[in-house]
Amino acid sequence: MPHEVIMPALGMAQDTGKIVSWLKSSGDPVKAGDALFEVETDKATMEVESPADGYLTDVQAEAGADVPVGNVIALVSDTAESSGSFRQAPAKTDGVDDAPLPDGKAVIMPALGMAQDTGVIVAWHKGLGDAVAAGDILFEVETDKATMEVEAGADGFVAALLAEVTEAAPVGDTIAIISAEKPANPVQRSVTDNGAAKPVAAPDPAATAKDQSIPAPRKAPKAQAVTSSDGRILASPKARRLALEQGLDLIRLVEAGHPQPFQVADLEVLRTLPAQTAGHATTSSRRLIADMPTDGFGAFAAWAAENTDLNDANALLAGLAATSLGRDAATIAVESFGQSRAYRVPSGPFSAITKAEDSSVPDLTLRDLRMSRVSTVDLGAEDAPVLTLMQARGGLSITLECAANQLSANAAIHLLSEFAGRMEQPLRHLL
Template sequence: MPLDVIMPALGMTQDTGVILSWHKKPGDPVSEGDALFEVETDKAAMEVEAQGSGYLTNVTAEAGDEVPVGQVLALISETPEGSKDVPDRSSQPQSDTGTQEADPQDDAVPEGETVIMPALGMAQDAGLIVAWHKKPGDAVAAADVLFDVETDKSVVEVQAGHDGFVAALLAEEGEEAPVGDVIAIISRDKPQTPISRSLKARKAPVKTSSAPEKPTKVEEQASAPRKGPPRQHAPVSTGGRILASPKARRLAQEQGLDLSLLDQKGYPQPYHVKDLEVLEKLAKTPPSQGSALPAGRYLSAEVRSDGFDTFAAWAAQEPGLNDTSALLAGFAATSLNRKTANVALEAFGETRIYSIRGRRIGNLTQVGDDTTPDIRLRDLRFGQLTSVQMGPEDIPVISILAVENGFKLTLECHSEHIDASAAINLLSNFAGRMEQPLRHLL
């Protein structure tokens, strides 16, 4: 069955996007993770990746067109010819969150405005429903928070977008729904029989044969890792930067892989998710005798201290937030932009390990010493040191020192831990949290 390529919602207030360019032509083979097109919103221009493998077909929008969020732009089909009978979904009603019509084959689903799983970032292809704020049958206003969704970077409250009543909840708390999937129905009138069902039950596949389906040729090509010599493509001038999709960059950081190793071995940029399997094998290859040790990275930043001091004074009055060292650990953990992260905090001659899930400081807990940390944080604010450079260790290390009117922050790590761009983002995120701690409450 063909996959829809839709105009994604890159922000909660975005209604349309302008197609700047297509990276694939109709009939071109497409692998999951390939950059399909570039879209511009009122805030940024970003690449949109393919969510499946096949051939790009049935393209309905050209470069320069402004397209509503949720509208189908093309299909990813099993053959280069595509589908001849494609329904015109461009005229279907769209909600403020880019909703689309529910599947008419989904029996017993009430009529009404649909609510879809929004795309909150370019690296996101699904979202975890943390909690529903409304029950089936409840009245709801457009500005009411309908549910909380967790992506790989944050937990976000999503508004209903419509006035009416909750006629159906089509996914349960704890389930992960694909971006664009209909997860709720809001009706104008109070429903007589509101429903609630799980995503798993609603999406159960129908088996037509006990024998496994034979993958198509393009699926075999897409799933196969790169073999043999590097691709022979024209070199891309990058100015020393590593070009990679946001999803590939994030997964490489989580797995401790250095994307620059692919460039060193001659694999052309940009890199996508499918290249990480090759990168993992390269990272496991032992270096030849006489090869140099991995290069170290050293970054530093200075921030004012008044924002953190004010925040710490307020937090000291709140239950569970009165440990200043724990606040620092929470800032370091959330700066990694992972679903879960562990921080080893060194302060006053002792080490404590904290774990956090999501981005909320309230989710921070102290764990046992046998927990493996992802990052080490040294709190040196009350010492006499004004500079530190001790060399990279087994995990990235951030040190906090007191300087005039603020703090000096240093990050030391091996290049094999994270690439240069990820190191810059890590220290920048931490510095931003130290200077503007209220970001954790927004």
């Protein structure tokens, strides 16, 4: 069966991508992961990889062409011959609802991976008629590999929501509209109203636990299990959250050779694993401490406030913490003086850091106790890893606490070492 090669979205507000060049020709043999072509938007140029082994066929766009996001532009087939079964991108239609869509900026379903066809709406963070800023989180989307928050991409008002929670929307389809003026008649539709994908039923953990036909674990030898280069456990945010809430240890899946990244469905496999025998139980939590003779952050924050527009010290702390995590983007909660503020830290300069909703689920919490008399903490694991800053003999002490299923031992050591180095010499790590 041919595999589709789609035009990916390199940004939340991207509508089209320009094909810079084809790196393979029609009929060429390709392997999964081979670069097929280069695509360019107004912000980036990247290579698009083959989703499978086979032959490149049915190329539909030449170099220099602008292609709408989500359109199928080629196939990877079992033979070098044209398949003759090319699927054109679905036509946009108002479906059964005759109400016209309001004018405004279209928000599309982004592609989180090269082989992704759809994304499932996990939650809408804004409702019809709500005012939004470009950086506000509009919705959460989940694929088989990740869950991420998607920003509105424009200032205005939510004029249309074109997909419901738990529905799978095709990549590139418009799923919301942001209008400049407050809409008089906002539009609410489901994906099925537009003749697209069907709703995806949300799993019932209680019912699944009682179901005797629990899916068998995916078979994968330990040597072939996918792991991150730094030893971090790969799992979707939703799977991590549910595992923590239900007291499940993802390390047991790693030890069993279950392939990563872990998804919510893999938690059922985890529940079926044999109970651990005495002497083989994994550590339930981790606690690491780093002591430094000097704290270079104060001087760095003063320099940034004087020479740049970066005058929010907590945002700078969030930036250093997120960079230490080694992710493209992260939500960091900074707690100081009894108050908490969440920050969304994307890849790139610290000037791009924005305040997130206080209700946002953080990837990491940074607790600043440098102005308190507390000298030691041992509070145990929380919903996300916690870095605590304290004064220590004129210098700085940093304690990392996390559950074992949040970070592997190597990942915990890497995070604390990276953050400690950045707090000691912030400028050196930014250059």
